[in-house]
Amino acid sequence: MKAKPMPLDMQTRAAFRPTTLDRKNRTVEVILSTGAPVIRHGFDGPFSERLEISARAVDLSRMPVPVLDGHRQDGVSSILGALENVRFEGGAMLGTVRISARHELLMDDIEAGVIRSVSIGYTVESYDDQPGSTGQKTRTATRWTLAEASFVSVPADPQATTRSDPLPLETITAAPPVTTPQAPQVAVVTRAESNAEIRALATTLGLSSDFANGLIDREATIDQARAEAIAQVQTRATTTGPRVTAMHQHDSPAALVTRMGEALFARATGAAPSDAARPYMGFSTLDMARDCLTRSGATLTGLGASDLITRGLHTTSDFPAIMGDSVNRSLRAGYAAAPDTLKLVGRRTSARDFRAKTSIQLGEAPTLEKVNEGGEFTHGTMDEAKESYAIDSYGRIFAVSRKALVNDDLGALVDMAGKWGMAAVEFEGQFLVNLLTMGAGAGPVMDDTQTLFHASHSNLAGVGALLSVASLSLARLAMRTQKGLSGKPINVTPKYLIVHPAMETQAEQLLATLQANTTADVNPFGGKLTLLVEARLPSVQRWYVAADPAQVEGLEYAYLQGEEGPQVETKAGFEVDGMQFKVRLDFGAAFLDHRAWYMNPGALE
Numbered sequence: 037m038k039a040k041p042m043p044l045d046m047q048t049r050a051a052f053r054p055t056t057l058d059r060k061n062r063t064v065e066v067i068l069s070t071g072a073p074v075i076r077h078g079f080d081g082p083f084s085e086r087l088e089i090s091a092r093a094v095d096l097s098r099m100p101v102p103v104l105d106g107h108r109q110d111g112v113s114s115i116l117g118a119l120e121n122v123r124f125e126g127g128a129m130l131g132t133v134r135i136s137a138r139h140e141l142l143m144d145d146i147e148a149g150v151i152r153s154v155s156i157g158y159t160v161e162s163y164d165d166q167p168g169s170t171g172q173k174t175r176t177a178t179r180w181t182l183a184e185a186s187f188v189s190v191p192a193d194p195q196a197t198t199r200s201d202p203l204p205l206e207t208i209t210a211a212p213p214v215t216t217p218q219a220p221q222v223a224v225v226t227r228a229e230s231n232a233e234i235r236a237l238a239t240t241l242g243l244s245s246d247f248a249n250g251l252i253d254r255e256a257t258i259d260q261a262r263a264e265a266i267a268q269v270q271t272r273a274t275t276t277g278p279r280v281t282a283m284h285q286h287d288s289p290a291a292l293v294t295r296m297g298e299a300l301f302a303r304a305t306g307a308a309p310s311d312a313a314r315p316y317m318g319f320s321t322l323d324m325a326r327d328c329l330t331r332s333g334a335t336l337t338g339l340g341a342s343d344l345i346t347r348g349l350h351t352t353s354d355f356p357a358i359m360g361d362s363v364n365r366s367l368r369a370g371y372a373a374a375p376d377t378l379k380l381v382g383r384r385t386s387a388r389d390f391r392a393k394t395s396i397q398l399g400e401a402p403t404l405e406k407v408n409e410g411g412e413f414t415h416g417t418m419d420e421a422k423e424s425y426a427i428d429s430y431g432r433i434f435a436v437s438r439k440a441l442v443n444d445d446l447g448a449l450v451d452m453a454g455k456w457g458m459a460a461v462e463f464e465g466q467f468l469v470n471l472l473t474m475g476a477g478a479g480p481v482m483d484d485t486q487t488l489f490h491a492s493h494s495n496l497a498g499v500g501a502l503l504s505v506a507s508l509s510l511a512r513l514a515m516r517t518q519k520g521l522s523g524k525p526i527n528v529t530p531k532y533l534i535v536h537p538a539m540e541t542q543a544e545q546l547l548a549t550l551q552a553n554t555t556a557d558v559n560p561f562g563g564k565l566t567l568l569v570e571a572r573l574p575s576v577q578r579w580y581v582a583a584d585p586a587q588v589e590g591l592e593y594a595y596l597q598g599e600e601g602p603q604v605e606t607k608a609g610f611e612v613d614g615m616q617f618k619v620r621l622d623f624g625a626a627f628l629d630h631r632a633w634y635m636n637p638g639a640l641e
Contacts, residue, residue: 297361370457590632
């Protein structure tokens, strides 16, 4: 009489209790990998990764390798034992694990089948990429190095477990050939069994009942549930897990970002780093991406240089912020180095928001009057005028390729950022020149409905003249005799002479201080005015005289409060393969008082 076959559930449970466990020698046989496909996420989307399981493909030069607790690499306390040997049989990669004497309870759990899942850590030297039948790319690691093995809660390869004899090796489903990829076979189970497995999976990984119920409600398969559970655990680890810092572990993340960003900038420009940034001078962009990912709790096993950069850009690590800090330093350096002629004649201020900013000009204080003994003080009034303007936002986006980051091409990054800094200064300079020369050179319309330069403002030469002592004297006289809002002289003192480069030599000769032999030869303007040359001026003959903005409010320019100058925002690129940087400038300007400026239309020689 034939014996009845053992029920399937009893066979399954028996397989979970490894008879290969040798408690005396503290060893157990494990299936390390069958090359099963695992979904990975790269810069261009998800792909299926396979491992070629053969002695030719696997580099075992690091053997014996440590056996870790869930791929943790944060100290010797995470080492559970050692993988002593590896062999290849029936399309699978097998090995012998020796458990550390410190982990007696681990052997109890292995023997009971509580802990059975195994996973490996590796680095890939070469891939063979093939298009998948569903449009998803398949990448097969044809040369890879075994770095570690781990006991895990949920394995990426469902057949990577501790071994039970007499479990025939032939029962292992080997990975299909690279050239004809096939979907792995899935055992048929009932919906009730799937639901029970999903709830058990959520309980094991500490996931909420809502997570399990959501999977059950949409009738997810076991494989789908396992994949989503792994993703959920990885997300939780990178967002809430402890951060392990390789150096300066007591520093805040913001401080590390600043120091690494400074080190990148110093390395690219040759600038001297601060003492705090000096330890990071030897870090390449790849080193910084690896450090940031490690501190964020990410698992780096199997990631190549390109994948490290991609993961660093697209996760919650500090890597994008470090690149942004370095770019911001380069942009600021270019911004500070570029000439900004008309800003020297203006007064800088800030605006709280983008609404119209109204500036009130008060007239002169009334004359003090004598107060007789027992007399009363009389009231005085001050005239006032106003001008309004608003700031606006301006900006562009530029990108740095992933190749440049992988190649550690900091020169290109810094040069590009510096040029954008100079572009911001160029924009501001052109903005102010356009404001000064609008209205066919007469300037903007003021609150009194007259243009900035107008005969009624007594700041426009009646007849255009060449730059000379005589014409400059008339300009000075017009400014000295300007009257305030109350009609009293305010004695505006000229300080700047602004010309086109075509008149630069002539202006320098006019303002030069010479040793005069006679009174008639004395230069009245020698050393009296500061020459400013503005190449953006559209007229080669028109020239201006301006007062110190500290004396009379003339030109005023403003930035958004707290965001003075160009600001940089960063994000990982989607339209481009790399990193994008947005340069934004919140800026505006206006002339508040016509009395601070004088214009002569000039003449041709």
